Amino acid sequence: MKMWNLKLGSRLFWLQHRLQLCRVYSQAQLIEQLPKAFSLESASTTSTVTQQIQRILKRFPSEIRPISKMDDIPFTPEVLTNHILSYYKSICNDDSKKRLFYAYLVKHLGPDRADVHKAAKTLTGMYSKEYYDSSKLLRAEIQLQNVLSPLYIEIFRWIVQKNGGLKALVDMRSDLLSIIRDSNEEGTLVHDLKELDVHFRSLLSQWFSHGFLDLQQITWQSPCDIIEKVSEYEAVHSIRSWKDIKHRVGPFRRVFILTHRNMPREPIIVLHSALTQSPSSSVQTLLNRQVHEIKSLDNVRSAVFYSISAAHKGLSGIELGNSLILQVVEALKKEIPSLQQFVTLSPVPGFRKWLEAHLHSCINDSRVFKISLEKLQELKILCPDQTNIHSFLQHVLDTNDWSATASARMNALKQPLMSLCAKYLVNEKRRGFALNPVANFHIRNGASLWRLNWLADTSPKGLKDSYGIMANYKYDLSCMSEYNQHYVLQGNIHFSDDVGKLLND
Incomplete structure (x- = not known):
C-alpha cells in the first residue's frame, strides 16, 4: 500500500512540475504542451509503453505486422504508428483491403472477452465479501477498465500526436462509416465495427471540443x-x-x-x-x-x-x-x-418522401392519413370527376408543373402542403426527437421553428425534397438554453404562433 501511494505521489509531483514548466509559455504554446503532458507516453513509464507495444505486436495480425523485428529496431509508438499509417495509405484505393484492415483491428486488438470475464469475476467476488481491502478493490476496478479498453484506442492516441495524424484519423473514420453502411450482413463483425466506431467517435468528440x-x-x-x-x-x-x-x-x-x-x-x-x-x-x-x-x-x-x-x-x-x-x-x-x-433559411429534406408514402397508404384507406378535405375544396373543384382526392393529389404532386406559374392548382395546394409540412416538422418523431435531420439539428441547438415559406426554393432539388418549402429557425440568445433543455430532456419543440396556426389547420 505504501509503495502504491509513493508511486501515485511521484506521478502527481511529476504532473505538477510539468504544469509549472508550462506556465512560462504563451497561451498558444501551453495548448500545444498540455496534450503531451497528459499523453500516454509521457504519463506512463517507459516500461509500461514497451509492454503495451509488445502486447499490440503480439496480437497484431501477420498481414499488417511491421516487417522489422524487435531485436533490430526498438519499436516506439512513433515507429509503430508510422508503419500503420504507411500501410493504410498503401491500401487507400482498395475498399476490400480496408474492410479487412478494420476486421483485423477489432479481431486482434479489441477487448479480450476471456480477460474481461476474468477481471469482472474478480471484481464481483470482492464486492460480495463483507470486508475487503479498498486498495485491492481499486486495482481490480482499474484492471477491469483496462481490459475493457481496446488496444486500438492506444494506437489512435499515438497517431493523433503525429503531424497530420488527426486528419488521418478523420479520414479513417470516414472509411469505417462507409464500410458499416455498405455491410449487408448483420453478424459479429458488423457489431464489432460499430463498437469500434463508438470508441472512434468518443475520441474525436474529445479532440474536437x-x-x-x-x-x-x-x-x-x-x-x-x-x-x-x-x-x-x-x-x-x-x-x-x-x-x-x-x-x-x-x-x-x-x-x-x-x-x-x-x-x-x-x-x-x-x-x-x-x-x-x-x-x-x-x-x-x-x-x-x-x-x-x-x-x-x-x-x-x-x-x-x-x-x-x-x-x-x-x-x-x-x-x-x-x-x-x-x-x-x-x-x-x-x-x-x-x-x-x-x-x-433551411431546407426540409425528406418531406416529399414522407408525404408520398402516406398518400400512397391513403389511396386504399383514407383513415391512415387524414387530410382536411375542407382545405382541398379548391383543388376538388378543379377536378370534379375525381372520386379519390388523395389519389388525385398524389398525381398532381408527382409532376412539378403546378409550381411553374401562379396557377389555380398552386394556390389550391399551398395551404394543405404548408399545414402538412408543419405537422411533419413538429409531430413526426424518431426516438423522441424530430424526424427531420435539419429540424433536429437546429432545435437541439436551441432554435425555435419560426416560419414556413411557400416555394422558397424552386430549384429541381428544392421541389424534389420538399415541394419548394423552406423553414426559418430563429435563434434567440435569451431563450436558446431553455429551448435546448426542453428539447433534449422532454422532446418539446418550440414554435411560433404562425406555425401553430398551420398545425391546427
Whole structure:
C-alpha cells in the first residue's frame, strides 16, 4: 500500500512540475504542451509503453505486422504508428483491403472477452465479501477498465500526436462509416465495427471540443486553397463559379468556418449568411447575384444563415454546429450592433418522401392519413370527376408543373402542403426527437421553428425534397438554453404562433 501511494505521489509531483514548466509559455504554446503532458507516453513509464507495444505486436495480425523485428529496431509508438499509417495509405484505393484492415483491428486488438470475464469475476467476488481491502478493490476496478479498453484506442492516441495524424484519423473514420453502411450482413463483425466506431467517435468528440476550434471569417482576400475548399464542401446550394463564391463573400454576405489547431487551413464546418433588412423567404433571391437588397450596413436588421455544411464525413455525429452558430452570432453582433434577428433559411429534406408514402397508404384507406378535405375544396373543384382526392393529389404532386406559374392548382395546394409540412416538422418523431435531420439539428441547438415559406426554393432539388418549402429557425440568445433543455430532456419543440396556426389547420 505504501509503495502504491509513493508511486501515485511521484506521478502527481511529476504532473505538477510539468504544469509549472508550462506556465512560462504563451497561451498558444501551453495548448500545444498540455496534450503531451497528459499523453500516454509521457504519463506512463517507459516500461509500461514497451509492454503495451509488445502486447499490440503480439496480437497484431501477420498481414499488417511491421516487417522489422524487435531485436533490430526498438519499436516506439512513433515507429509503430508510422508503419500503420504507411500501410493504410498503401491500401487507400482498395475498399476490400480496408474492410479487412478494420476486421483485423477489432479481431486482434479489441477487448479480450476471456480477460474481461476474468477481471469482472474478480471484481464481483470482492464486492460480495463483507470486508475487503479498498486498495485491492481499486486495482481490480482499474484492471477491469483496462481490459475493457481496446488496444486500438492506444494506437489512435499515438497517431493523433503525429503531424497530420488527426486528419488521418478523420479520414479513417470516414472509411469505417462507409464500410458499416455498405455491410449487408448483420453478424459479429458488423457489431464489432460499430463498437469500434463508438470508441472512434468518443475520441474525436474529445479532440474536437470547443477549446480546440477557432472561428475564421472567409473573405475574397483569404488564401485561394481555403476558398476552393469552402466551394468544394458546400453541400446545400452548390457553388458553380468564382463569381458565385465572390458573391458569397460580398459586402452583405458573410462566410465563417471552424478550423482545428491540428488541422490548419482545413475547414471543419462552413456557414454562409446574408445580411438583410428582414428575414428572407426565398433562397433564389439570396443566391441571385443581380439582386441587391440593401445599400448600407446601417440598414441591416437580420442575419440569415442559409447554408451550413459539414466538411468531413468522418466527423458525423460529433456536435460542431452549436459552437459555430454561437460564435458567429457573437461575431456578427460585435461587427453590426443594429442586428436584431438571427434566423436560418433551411431546407426540409425528406418531406416529399414522407408525404408520398402516406398518400400512397391513403389511396386504399383514407383513415391512415387524414387530410382536411375542407382545405382541398379548391383543388376538388378543379377536378370534379375525381372520386379519390388523395389519389388525385398524389398525381398532381408527382409532376412539378403546378409550381411553374401562379396557377389555380398552386394556390389550391399551398395551404394543405404548408399545414402538412408543419405537422411533419413538429409531430413526426424518431426516438423522441424530430424526424427531420435539419429540424433536429437546429432545435437541439436551441432554435425555435419560426416560419414556413411557400416555394422558397424552386430549384429541381428544392421541389424534389420538399415541394419548394423552406423553414426559418430563429435563434434567440435569451431563450436558446431553455429551448435546448426542453428539447433534449422532454422532446418539446418550440414554435411560433404562425406555425401553430398551420398545425391546427
